[in-house]
Amino acid sequence: MRIDVDRNVVEMRPETEAETAALEVLWRVIVGCAQEGKKLVPIGEYVPVKERLARFLIEGVPGGKTAFSDRKARAGTYVCTVCNKYMDVAEGASVPLCCGREMEHME
Numbered sequence: 001m002r003i004d005v006d007r008n009v010v011e012m013r014p015e016t017e018a019e020t021a022a023l024e025v026l027w028r029v030i031v032g033c034a035q036e037g038k039k040l041v042p043i044g045e046y047v048p049v050k051e052r053l054a055r056f057l058i059e060g061v062p063g064g065k066t067a068f069s070d071r072k073a074r075a076g077t078y079v080c081t082v083c084n085k086y087m088d089v090a091e092g093a094s095v096p097l098c099c100g101r102e103m104e105h106m107e
Contacts, residue, residue: 021077021106022086029058029084061085068094069102078103 001023002013014020030038043055057063066087075091080098087096087103096103 018077025077025079025084025086025106029061029086067097069097071095071102074105077106079106080104 001015001019004011004013012023014023030040038061039059040056041059043057046054061083071094073089073091073093073095076089077086078089078096079086080103082099082101085098085103086106089096
């Protein structure tokens with residue numbers, strides 16, 4: 001993913017289909033159609049020589065431990081169509097539950 005910063009504007013350009021899908025999910029979670037948009041708040045630190053991971057909390061989106069169903073999942077990204085939470089699931093793992101139902105596999 002290409003990320004450009006110009007003063008207070010951040011532009012993200014996905015370079016693969018997976019990045020495009022992930023950015024679309026992030027956009028749906030952050031942009032509130034009927035309410036105010038959410039804010040990304042940094043968690044911890046970002047030190048590339050230590051770990052190449054930057055973590056952010058989405059303000060106003062409830063977190064918590066994810067429950068799983070008894071049904072086995074296909075490998076890929078799963079999304080909750082109610083709250084737009086998403087997560088990557090390995091082949092053969094259980095399908096995650098969110099908002100009282102199974103999350104859906106993103107095609």
